Amino acid sequence: MHTAVRERVAGVNITTVYRTLELLEELGLVNHTHLSHGSPTYHAAGEDQHVHLVCRGCGSISEVDPTVMLPVTDRLLAERGFRVDVGHVSLFGVCGDCKEL
Structure with a gap:
């Protein structure tokens, strides 16, 4: 920026x-x-909310629809009364390209 x-x-x-x-x-x-x-x-x-996927291998960042988190967010709400702010969620892992390396 x-x-x-x-x-x-x-x-x-x-x-x-x-x-x-x-x-x-x-x-x-x-x-x-x-x-x-x-x-x-x-x-x-x-802007439409989205979840960030951050690859620890290559550093790529992609965005996915927050509905992929529904099983987790629904469970947290039901079991703990915790409401997830999906607009601030970033998931770290390894992308498909790096997984193959």
């Missing part, structure tokens, strides 16, 4: 970019999720 902003406006500090994103999130215009130990990933609010 910082690189994209810097290409349009020279001299923008990375701190300014992330503070602005935090403000946009407080205003309900963007949402974030963590895909690794690094910086969060932001999406426009109102």
Whole structure:
């Protein structure tokens, strides 16, 4: 994100970019999720929710419909009263390409 902003406006500090994103999130215009130990990933609010699949082998990230999580989310709700925020779910594993290696 910082690189994209810097290409349009020279001299923008990375701190300014992330503070602005935090403000946009407080205003309900963007949402974030963590895909690794690094910086969060932001999406426009109102986008269809999705679950991120993060490959530990090659680092690829793909998105799947949150309904794949229904057996887990329904069970957690029934057994523990816990409501999962699927918009913040990232599953880590190994993709099909890396599995073959």
